[in-house]
Amino acid sequence: MKTFLSTxxxxxxxLCGCGNAKKSAENINESGDMREVQQHSTAERKKxxxxxxxxxxxxGDDAFAHSNKFGKTYRHSSLLLSYSEDDEQAEWVCYELTKxxxxxxxxxxxxxxQDPIIPTGSAQPYEYRxxxxxxxxxxxxxxxxxxxxxxxxxxxxxNITPQTHKLNTGIWNNLEQQCRFWAxxxxxxxxxxxxxxxxxxxxxxxxxxxxxxIEKKSNITIPEHYYKIVFDNAEPEIKxxxxxxxxxxxxxxxxxxxxxxxxxxxxxxxxDFFSNLPLKxxxxxxxxxxVEPWKKFTNKGKQYNKY
Numbered sequence: 001m002k003t004f005l006s007t008x009x010x011x012x013x014x015l016c017g018c019g020n021a022k023k024s025a026e027n028i029n030e031s032g033d034m035r036e037v038q039q040h041s042t043a044e045r046k047k048x049x050x051x052x053x054x055x056x057x058x059x060g061d062d063a064f065a066h067s068n069k070f071g072k073t074y075r076h077s078s079l080l081l082s083y084s085e086d087d088e089q090a091e092w093v094c095y096e097l098t099k100x101x102x103x104x105x106x107x108x109x110x111x112x113x114q115d116p117i118i119p120t121g122s123a124q125p126y127e128y129r130x131x132x133x134x135x136x137x138x139x140x141x142x143x144x145x146x147x148x149x150x151x152x153x154x155x156x157x158x159n160i161t162p163q164t165h166k167l168n169t170g171i172w173n174n175l176e177q178q179c180r181f182w183a184x185x186x187x188x189x190x191x192x193x194x195x196x197x198x199x200x201x202x203x204x205x206x207x208x209x210x211x212x213x214i215e216k217k218s219n220i221t222i223p224e225h226y227y228k229i230v231f232d233n234a235e236p237e238i239k240x241x242x243x244x245x246x247x248x249x250x251x252x253x254x255x256x257x258x259x260x261x262x263x264x265x266x267x268x269x270x271x272d273f274f275s276n277l278p279l280k281x282x283x284x285x286x287x288x289x290x291v292e293p294w295k296k297f298t299n300k301g302k303q304y305n306k307y
Contacts, residue, residue, distance in 0.1 A: 061095045064190055064231070064277065069270040070197055074117050074158070078150035079139050081158055083115075084197055087204075087221035088123040089161045092194035092271060093138040102183035106145035115156035123157040127218040130210040136163030138193050140176045161195050162207050162222050166249040172226065175243060175255040179230055181299040190231040195223030196244075198270045223247050227265050229273060230294075231285075239293045240285040244268070256295065262286035 061079055071082035071091045079095040112135060115122040128135050138159050144150040153159065163172065183189050199221070207220040229242045244260045245251060262273055263286050274282060 064094070064192075064274045066092055066094060066192060067272040067275050076117070076149075076153040076156070078144055078147065078153050079159075081138075082194075083118055083122065083158050085118075085120050086219070087195075087197050088127075088157075088219045089197075089221065090138055090158055090194060091197050091269070092192055092273075093159060094190070094192040095139055095143070096188055096190050097143055097179065097183040098188040099184050101143065101146040102180040104146035106148070106151060108141050108145075109151045109155050111152065112155050112157060112160065115158035118158055123160065123218065123220050125157060126211065127207060127209050127220055128160075128162065131162065131207050131218075133162035133207060133222065134165050134168040135160045136168045136172070137161075138195075139191075140173075142176065143180065143191075161226075162220060162247075163226070164247055164249045164251075167226070167245065167247055167251050171245060171251055171253070171255055171258075175228060175245075178255065178299055179228070182230060182232070182294070182297060185297045186232045186234060188232075188234070190233065191228065192231075192273055193228040194226070194269075195221075195247075196225040196227060196268050197221060197223060198268060199224070225268075227260075227269070229262055229265065231274065237293055238285070239290070241291065241294050242289075256291050259289050259291050261289050 061075075066082070068082045069091060070084040070086060072085075073080060073082045079093055081090040081093040083089075084091045112125040114124055125135070137154055138161055139154050141151060141154040144154040179189065179191060205222045207218045207222055208215055209218060210216070225244055225246050227242060227244050229240065231240045232238065240262060242260050242262045242265055243255055243258045244265060245255065245258045265271075266273060266286070274286070277285075
C-alpha cells in the first residue's frame, strides 16, 4: 500500500508540474517500473496557467512543466526528460541545479548504458562507435556529482546525443560550467536543455557506426542545433536566458553570442517551455533577449566541476 501511495504521489507531483521532491536515489526506486509521466492537455495547461502561481516558491526538478512534441516524459531521481523514440534521444531534459549540487565533488562514472526506464529501449553505447561524433551529455555529469544514482542518470543513453567534438569540449562545455557558476551565485537555477529535433523527416540525418568492421545506420538523429534555457526564479531579480548553438566543428565565439528568446526556441522546437507559468509571466520572460543580468555574473574563465 505504501508503494502504491508513493507512486500515486509521484504522479500527482509530475502532473501538476510543481513540487519539492528531494533528489536522492533513496526517494525514488530506480529499478522499479519507472515511470512515464503524463502531460497536461493544452486546455488544462491554459487553465492552470491562469490560476494563482507564485514563481518564487517553486523548487525541485519538477517545479516547471514542458510540453512534448515528439517524446514521452519520464522521471529519474535527479532529472526529467522527454524521450523521442524516433530520434533515440531526449527532446528535452530538465532539472534544478542548486548551489550545493553545483559544488559537489563526486566522481565521474563514465558508465554509459541503455536507459532501463524507456520501455521501447533507448539507444545503445555501441551505436556511437566510429561515428565521428561524441557522446554528448544533455544534463552534464558534472551537474550530477552530488549523488551516485544522479551520476548514473547522466550516463543513461536517453541523456546522450551526438555532438561534434568541437562543440562538446568547447563552447557547450563552457556554457555548462557557466550554469554551475550561476547556480553558485543565485543558490539555484532551473535548466532545460536539448537538441532541436523539429526537422523535416526527409532531411534528418542518422548516425552511422561500425560493428565488427561493418558500417551500419542507427536510428539516432544528428541534430543541427542544441539549446539551453536557464531560469533564475528567485528575488531580487527573476530572469531567464536561452541559447541556441549550432552542432558544427567550426562553432566559435562566446555562448552569449548565441543568446535567443525562449519564444524563438518554442517556434523552432514546437515545445511549450515552462507551460505551467502564468501566461503573463511567460510573455514577460520568454519574449525578449536580455543578457546583461547574466553577464554581471560570469566565471571569468574559472572551471567549476569541468566535465
